[in-house]
Amino acid sequence: MSLQWNWGSYRQRQLEFLLEYFPRISLENSLFAVAYAAIDALSERAGRPMGKNDVWLAAIAHVTDYTLLTTDRDYDHLHPHLLTRELVQLSPEG
Numbered sequence: 001m002s003l004q005w006n007w008g009s010y011r012q013r014q015l016e017f018l019l020e021y022f023p024r025i026s027l028e029n030s031l032f033a034v035a036y037a038a039i040d041a042l043s044e045r046a047g048r049p050m051g052k053n054d055v056w057l058a059a060i061a062h063v064t065d066y067t068l069l070t071t072d073r074d075y076d077h078l079h080p081h082l083l084t085r086e087l088v089q090l091s092p093e094g
Contacts, residue, residue: 029063032060032063035063039082065084069088
């Protein structure tokens with residue numbers, strides 16, 4: 001994403017920091033696949049189809065009970081019933 005959007009060095013460093021800061025999750029647990037299928041189906045039925053990567057993120061947040069940080073409103077229909085999400089305002093490069 002950072003390469004596609006031509007992020008500058010400041011945002012690239014922020015991304016690298018975050019990737020090291022947050023724990024890694026193994027998707028071997030079948031609960032992730034079950035949550036993925038349920039969230040994907042619910043979103044389609046609600047008329048709010050989600051990109052497949054967003055569904056994975058929502059499933060992980062749901063199963064782990066982590067708060068999902070996002071810059072958009074793609075998860076609004078899942079909050080607060082299936083997951084907790086926080087909207088994050090991106091600051092301009094400094």
